[in-house]
Amino acid sequence: AKDLGTHGAQLYDPSMIDGRAADAQLGDDLTGALERDELTVLYQPLVDLSDSRPVGVEALVRWQHPELGVVSPARFIPIAERNGTINTLGLWVLREACAQVASWGGDTYVSVNLSPRQLQEPTLVHDVLAVLQLTGLEPGRLVLEITESALVDDVAGTTMLAEFRAHGIRVAIDDFGTGYSSLHYLTRLPVDILKIDRSFVAELNGTPEGAGITEAILRLSHALHLTTVAEGIETTEQAAELQLLGCGIGQGYLFAEPLPPSQMLSLLTRSSQP
Ligand code: C2E
Ligand code: CA
Ligand code: CA
């Protein structure tokens, strides 16, 4: 902290000012990033925990910034949400991912992240259906991932989820267990899949205490007839314990990190061989 006494009016930590300026600069850069072709989509396999074969992929966006190199989505997605770029960016990722996965054929599905702000866009359902039409991807091969905080008390957002499902598109709650939704609320949400946040997976260590929350989520999920996906699986022990607890699908560095399309396709091709 700075010495406020001697320097009088120094209200902000200079690093904070820099941070804000950097965010504003990134926000400006992001506006043109799509046209400059700086965004790419990577694919991380979602595997059947009983045989480690991929059943789907999650689309994860990357930004190759001309000066800064690769910028993490954890850094630029919040900025895009604030300046509104997320709507264009999100639809671009969706189009890119649907086209890619449609081109692979087969029945691998693709899971695409939607940010809360996209759910506030009245044209979202129409836009998503248009992307399916354009790319030829069957609705049953698309999953939309939404964090629970995006849904709490958002009636319009919840109505949209119901519309997606009426069209055969599945809905997943991302980072489940880290948000604010009450369990009662969950029973009324139109969703198909719960993704157990990786912070709970990281606690799996063979002890009942470590497995507590994961076990509770799996029971709940089962009772509500939902599919469960565990994210952030890094060890064979975690994978084995999750399978034992009845979790069907897993995702994490143990199986593969997010991959460029060509590598993801060869993984799919290899694992479809007997
Ligand atoms: P997320 O949706 O929870 O995605 C999973 C994140 O966990 C990804 O980080 C992935 O690379 C990482 N991950 C996968 N396996 C492991 C593992 O075994 N261990 C650990 N420690 N991490 C693992 P990534 O790609 O950096 O994305 C970060 C976040 O950015 C995503 O978290 C998501 O919230 C957001 N994001 C990424 N792409 C998009 C997008 O197209 N649209 C929106 N709205 N958000 C996106
Ligand atoms: Ca996700
Ligand atoms: Ca997640």
Ligand code: CA
């Ligand atoms: Ca997350």
